[in-house]
Amino acid sequence: MGITEQSVVEVLEQFGLQGTVSSIKPFIDYHSEADKEVKTIAKVGFKDRAPLVVKFLKEPEHPPSVIESQSVFSEYLRNCGIRTAQRYEKNGTYCLPYQWDGLDLTVTIEEYLGEEIKAIDFPLARNIGQLLGKIHTVSEEGGCRIGKETIFNFLGYNEVSGYDTFRKMSTIRELDPLLFERIKGIYEEKREAVQRLWNLLPRAATQGDISINNLTVADGTMGIFDYNIAGDATLVGDMVLQGLLTANEMPLAEGILEESRPDLFRVFCEGYCSERALTKEERMAAECMYSVASAFWFTDIRYDDDSLEQLRARGENERAERKLQGIYDSLQQDCPKYFNSGNSGEFKKRVKNT
Structure with a gap:
């Protein structure tokens, strides 16, 4: 997909969030023109707030209804004391629509929780x-x-x-x-x-x-x-x-x-x-x-x-x-x-x- 600062800013505005973008680090950036699928996940750094994870998604196995249910579950766990990334919502909805290159995507935003564990003991x-x-x-x-x-x-x-x-x-x-x-x-x-x-x-x-x-x-x-x-x-x-x-x-x-x-x-x-x-x-x-x-x-x-x-x-x-x-x-x-x-x-x- 090639995530850009402009697309991040547009998504932030959709969620009613503010922040001056300082960096974009893609974790996954997948786009299949043949299958019309998109999975782009990036850590977005800011000059004036903590980093966020922004996701742009279009996958048959993950329709918006499923992503919404997964988000609700994640927030339920967080509110019950499980340390998990906070999801952001707009009017009670965690998944918002986003148009990109003629495709109807789903976008979500959550906090960046920290670096992953590298090895186990x-x-x-x-x-x-x-x-x-x-x-x-x-x-x-x-x-x-x-x-x-x-x-x-x-x-x-x-x-x-x-x-x-x-x-x-x-x-x-x-x-x-x-x-x-x-x-x-x-x-x-x-x-x-x-x-x-x-x-x-x-x-x-x-x-x-x-x-x-x-x-x-x-x-x-x-x-x-x-x-x-x-x-x-x-x-x-x-x-x-x-x-x-x-x-x-x-x-x-x-x-x-x-x-x-x-x-x-x-x-x-x-x-x-x-x-x-x-x-x-x-x-x-x-x-x-x-x-x-x-x-x-x-x-x-x-x-x-x-x-x-x-x-x-x-x-x-x-x-x-x-x-x-x-x-x-x-x-x-x-x-x-x-x-x-x-x-x-x-x-x-x-x-x-x-």
Whole structure:
């Protein structure tokens, strides 16, 4: 799009805001003429006020009605004590129309909350878990809903699941077909166990992506921003998948070893549960969710250099076979004690001969 000072000033005037622009730093500047899509997000500095984040948007998956609901949710959290970027409004509306190059865009303005976190350690993992626990508690108690799903739905669209890729590989004759079938059998049983509990699990709106590039820390308090994929979620599923995303994919601070990632997840969960205790049904579901999500974690199945797909692509069949055995072993392991509902041993007996 090529955001200009003039366009920023025009948007400020729409919102009834004033300020002398001193700098414009685009975070994202995307414009597709073919798809008629725009996503431009910029930090705007001023000579006479604190910086703001201005967003120019036109995306089919993010209509103004959804952005408005996400903004309302964000402000609700802020008013309930969650440190999040203040949204600006005009006549009770957070999303205003803006014309650019013949396109009808949506514009929003919010405060700039601070620099994103660059790497994770154990205290940060605990704090992130605590923050998510607070968000879930506030949202659940307030009956918050946005009206769309997040991208981390254990039983639906789930961007961190590698199971579909795994399933497509089951016809590769160089790999043990019997082992594939055993793995798929355990997967189906654990998924069905979650399905049976699904309607008993609390649901509410959530921010949707607590990656550290959406988090900041100031004066010892963690803040969160970027609600573009906020939506409604089954809370325990959001906890497990977001916790694994935090532990498995975030850059590690100096001195934190790769082998520490499972412990980062444990600390994350301890932080979460210090703010929001899981129900019995949530603990039972969490056991299966953790087992399946860990075994079929998307980077381990498809993207990492030693992932199952990459090993197969290089013809390293022996290593791929060991990876397959590792998936099977992972699915059969006892779940972490912080999920222990007292049923994991019984469940393990049922799947042992699958």
